[in-house]
Amino acid sequence: MKLNDKLKKLDSYPFHMPGHKRNMDFDILGAEIDITEIDGFDNLHCPTGAIADMQDDIAEIYGYGKSILSVNGSTGCILAAISAVSRKGDKIIIARNCHKSVYNACYINGLNIIYIEPEFDSKFGMYTYVTQDAVDKAIEDNPDACAVVMTSPTYEGFISNVKCDVPLIIDSAHGAHFGMSGYLPNRQEGDIIIQSLHKTLPALTQTAVIHINNPSLEDKVKMYMDIYVSSSPSYILLASIDRCIDFLKNRDNSFAKYKILLDEFYEKVCCFKNIEVLKNDDVTRIVLMSKNISGTQFARELREYGIEVEGATINYVILISTVCDTKEGFDLLLSAIEKINGIFGEFTPYISKCSIPQKAKTSDTLSRKKVTLNESVGMISAEHIYAYPPAVPIIAPNEIISQDIVEAISRLLSNGVTVISDSGLLPNEILTKGT
Secondary structure, X not given: OOHHHHHHOOOOOOOOOOOOOOOHHHOOXXXXXXXXXXXXXXXXXXXXXXXXXXXXXXXXXXXXXXXXXXXXXXXXXXXXXXXXXXXXXXXXXXXXXXXXXXXXXXXXXXXXXXEEOOOEEOOOOEEOOOOHHHHHHHHHHOOOOOOEEEEOOOOOOOOOOOOOOOOEEEEOOOOOOOOXXXXXXXXXXXXXXXXXXXXXXXXXXXXXXXXXXXHHHHHXXXXXXXXXXXXXXXXXXXXXXXXXXXXXXXXXXXXXXHHHHHHHHHHHHOOOOXXXXXXXXXXXXXXXXXXXXXXXXXXXXXHHOOOOOOEEOOOOEEEXXXXXXXXXXXXXXXXXXXXXXXXXXXXXXXXXXXXXXXXXXXXXXXOEEEEEOHHHOOOEEOOOEEEOOOOEEEEOOOEEOOHHHHHHHHHHHHOOOOEEEOOOOOOOEEEEEOO
């Protein structure tokens, strides 16, 4: 019996966790199916029943060798993947635009990072592709590297298709919908592919899957998933994955209807003379720039018309569309953009690419101190600082803070972009290490 069906038939009295006891008098949303690993409901860490069937189903849907479900998001999967391919002190090659969780995984495992710098779009001001030449060169220079890690698709919808002779880990968190219809991009090819189901499919937040396409890595990935994923996984989230799998197996013409909505949207939005549409690889990822206002103001204007965007930079806004969107939603968006298109003004995009920071040889035992942002130039960062979303570090721990990094952070802050530091000291101070 499927997990969802079993959860609908819960009838035993719960003298077990969780403490709410499914007592609806306490008005806790979702409590009616929130259980622990009781008899008959399988165990995510040792699945033999309904959860095992879900993992087999999702591996078959995507065409990968083995799939393991995560209720700890793609973050838990990334930690497990990098731990599985590395030993302390190894070199690892990562694209500079990787998510903060990749940097954290490298820190936990004591790895030496070698950066690949992706291609840069000088019109919108964003990283785009990791090229095969860049990967080949990095491996040639570092033949002892344990793995290559990259983000594909990027937050803005660019896809990198590369191959290499060392394990290739692809953070495809925003690509769970790939391959579900002919107009969508093909599924990514690598040794380990990580997808957030909740980002682009009908599933609850924190649901994800790690696909292992290299049999030699299966046991180690499983071992580290058991370490990084909670020993009390949420059955509410697992039930959500079960429903998502059902949708993918029986999606009928859902994606065909979705394409009609997308086609109509792009046909109309491209007629607005003051709005530019990014040409990326994923038609579902909508990136818009106004010629008259900044990206952060664009987001504020959309909010006034009842639209909340996924993210806003100085230059552009990012909107995630999915198969769950409605015609009413697209109509509301188009109506808002039409009004914004008429706003008078002149906006000049800020196009500048910070150089990859120089790494310092330092120790975690060094004393840390708080300094103002301007005072930090030339010092060693003791924390990540990143625009959120998508949490790609501008500066990472043990990197030397340059003048252009400080200027970039200041510019983001002054333009209303959300910038986060691990310490939470921004915008006034940041945490540095003694030099």
